[in-house]
Amino acid sequence: MAMTLRLTDEDERALALLADAQGISKQEATVRAIRDAAGRQVHDERVRDLSAQARSRYAEVLDRLGR
Secondary structure, eight states, X not given: OOOOOOOOHHHHHHHHHHHHHHTSOHHHHHHHHHHXXXXXXXXXXXXXXXXXXXXHHTHHHHHHHTO
16 A cells, blocks of 8 residues: 655654665665554553553562562
8 A cells, every 4th residue: 555654854864864774775664663663562562461460460469578
């Protein structure tokens, strides 16, 4: 699917630097950045969920340790 991406001059320079540093096109740098950000988001949400589950499961133990 085609998409137009409008960038500020500063963002365009940052994308060009990123692409040059990785030896890839700006298109590929954009795709990789999107995938990396999505992967981090999913990972962070999973960690938050597991942390909440552990805090709930071990609330009594954590409370006793905190005394």
